[in-house]
Amino acid sequence: MARPNEDVEALLQEYADLIAITGGDAFKARAYEKAARAIGGHPGDVSRLDVAGLKEIPNVGTSIAEKVVEYVRTGRVEAVEESRARIPAGVRQLIAIPTLGPKKALTLYEDLHISSVDELADAIRAERLRGLKGFGEKTEQNILHGIDLMRQAGGRILLSTAAEAAEEIVAGLSRIPGCEQCAHAGSLRRMRDSIGDLDILVAADRPAPFMEALTELPSTAEVIAHGQKKTSVRTVKGVQVDLRVVRRDSWGAALQYFTGSKAHNIRTRTIAVRQGLKLSEYGLFGARGGRRVASRSEEEVYARLGLPWIPPALREDRGEIEAAQRGELPEVVTEADIRGDLHTHTDLTDGLAPLEEMVAAAARRGYAYYAVTDHAPNLYMQRMTDEKILAQREQLRALDGERRMRLLHGTELNIGPDGEVDWPDAFLAGFDLCVASVHSHFGLDRRAMTRRLVRACENPHVNIIGHPTTRLIGRRPGIDVDLDEVFAACARTGTALEVNAQPDRLDLGDEDILRARSHGAKFAINTDAHSIPHLAYLRYGVGTAQRGWLTPEDVVNTWPLRRLRGFLRKHPGG
């Protein structure tokens, strides 16, 4: 089984949804949700555990442990199958629509026999929802808007989903004899925030074994096209994968070509033409004689065009060609530059792992420092208190310095509608750093929202604006705010903007980062980890930062601790 923890998490979440839709015990549904999250966030491989081992995971009891074992052994769970038989899959799709939950979904199914998003959209247009209990005009509009949002995502998948699928496929194909090189290309290699399909590239003499292998992978659900040079499949998770096999001596040109972007490639091909050359996926050729002048590596291809190698994340024709020609390409930040994570949670609030386990996992990543920033009291459901956070601080101080990693005690404050935060100044002064984020009142008008965020920046204790736009990719647009004013305020006050690495956030996104950087703002690339596996999401944040042209100088958590502490004091020039 490929990604057992994620598979099990998805299955239990589905069961929780089905229980909720069928009007089952809400607490039972929540129990499955909690178990799903716990298993998704469990660092070990759950497919290797027996019932007793599984029960040691918090929120997993006998019943769920037995279902997990049943799933690992047989690939299915009888109880889930029974629920699936009662509720069509399309009904479950309905609750993915923002503002539409399980209760409304069941009403739509029972009263109007609606069992897909398309049917729902049609029914609203045909005014079939009129008179349905609990459905008014505004509800119809909200649902239609939610459906629009979903469709805008256009079947694109999250960066993390794409990366995990690609790595699995690359690993599988790399094992085949005759594989000289294998890698992913396309928008995944450029680390876009969502991915349409996967491009996998192999260098080998004989394409056939690789084409065959792709169609036979356990993750392959459907073969879309199966040819000599290209094979396309759809995975069980609905991701389209295009595989191309090239000869080894074309590897560099092919990788460059299939990495894109299209706009970047148009520029490189134009440069080739001006030099009397022709660039294709097979190589860089003399236009007349067709003699191959470069193709083995990307470096060689770029060099022959008079350019340094350009990091994939920059290849969007957003000025990287010109910068490269001037010799002014940014030395973009890499994962190795990051010295610590400045936004993380523990099980004191909604994280899964206790403090000492999160700290140990962070230390294993080789960080020089690490900040714990659990939620503040105004996120009421987390039930934070002064006593709890102070007790955590003591516990954290006791762990400080183990394995040479320094610990910072922080919190994630809630920015209220007026820009105020949870605690008074005197209490905030006790933290090493404060992240402040918008978690409510998403609908303020632009002026109020802008004033709100600027006020947060002006708070002398607020060091980082967490997930600044609060967008959720494919689910919720960012808040309506004058970002330029916020970015200017960040630069003026010494408040960093977060590049939140959670794959469904990636917030700020690349274009906003570029704008913020032009204001002179600083950044912090943070995982917002709620479990140990989340610490590895850092790479998606780094990729996003690279797309925003950030260098280590721009990113405060690449700095040595001493310099970071100076920044956290927010004194001008500090």
Place this chain on the structure above:
DNA sequence: GCCGTTTTCGGCCCGACTGTTTTCAGTCG
């Protein structure tokens, strides 16, 4: 369904907001 120095039953993160109601259900964080 999970959990327990309030334990084997009876709770379960709590409150705000929205839209539909006419006193509250549903959804969200």
